[in-house]
Amino acid sequence: MMAAGAALALALWLLMPPVGVGGAGPPPIQDGEFTFLLPAGRKQCFYQSAPANASLETEYQVIGGAGLDVDFTLESPQGVLLVSESRKADGVHTVEPTEAGDYKLCFDNSFSTISEKLVFFELIFDSLQDDEEVEGWAEAVEPEEMLDVKMEDIKESIETMRTRLERSIQMLTLLRAFEARDRNLQEGNLERVNFWSAVNVAVLLLVAVLQVCTLKRFFQDKRPVPT
Numbered sequence: 428m429m430a431a432g433a434a435l436a437l438a439l440w441l442l443m444p445p446v447g448v449g450g451a452g453p454p455p456i457q458d459g460e461f462t463f464l465l466p467a468g469r470k471q472c473f474y475q476s477a478p479a480n481a482s483l484e485t486e487y488q489v490i491g492g493a494g495l496d497v498d499f500t501l502e503s504p505q506g507v508l509l510v511s512e513s514r515k516a517d518g519v520h521t522v523e524p525t526e527a528g529d530y531k532l533c534f535d536n537s538f539s540t541i542s543e544k545l546v547f548f549e550l551i552f553d554s555l556q557d558d559e560e561v562e563g564w565a566e567a568v569e570p571e572e573m574l575d576v577k578m579e580d581i582k583e584s585i586e587t588m589r590t591r592l593e594r595s596i597q598m599l600t601l602l603r604a605f606e607a608r609d610r611n612l613q614e615g616n617l618e619r620v621n622f623w624s625a626v627n628v629a630v631l632l633l634v635a636v637l638q639v640c641t642l643k644r645f646f647q648d649k650r651p652v653p654t
Contacts, residue, residue: 458593460549460600462490465497465536467543472533475550477504479527484551485510486601487534488517490608491545498535504528514538545611547604551597 465471477483489495499518501510503526510520522530536544 458549458551458597460547462545462547465492465534465544465546467539467541468537470533470535470537472531473548474529474531476529477522477525477527477552480524482521482523482553483525483530484519484521484553485532485548486517486519486551487546487548488601488604488608489515489544490547490604491611492539493542494539495544495608495612497544497546498533498538500531500533500535502531502533504530545607547607549597549600 459475461473463471475483485501487497487499489497494514495516496514497516499510499512499515500508501520501522502508503522505526505528509522510518512518532548534544534546534548
């Protein structure tokens, strides 16, 4: 009965929304992903707030457009240039530990005068939880019950499962980006193949008509008709 009561209390705590101490404290920064169209000859920047002493992982990939390349820069809240890449199709960069403030991410397509680019990028934050947050759900169970259900083992299993699920979501997101890039390449190749195939067919038909006309002229009787 004690073990069942502990399991029920743990399940109820997991379903409840987290409550900060005294209702204070900023909400945690969530991971995010974004896909946008970067016009030719343009530069576009994004700003992302980050907490102090955390880990920020930035992943980007050009999934559409001629050349599949773009210039990328990443600046700290103090304006320090952390990353600068030129004509890259993709990249992964980690900032650890982060500074409190807004990080600046810029994608530059100024070198292209005709082709626009479809760019996907993802921001992943990883920070250590406060001891109160980690231990908070354990307080929902009485000390006697904690001994019966081995709370430490349950807590470790839940954290491991959460980490693996988050990583799985990130990998699936990257795979979708790769799939979109490959699909765009295949569609572009298909359009070019269809266009030049139509041109070749038109040329063949034109040559065939010219050959028929030429042969007809060779075999025509050009002798004058007697009067």
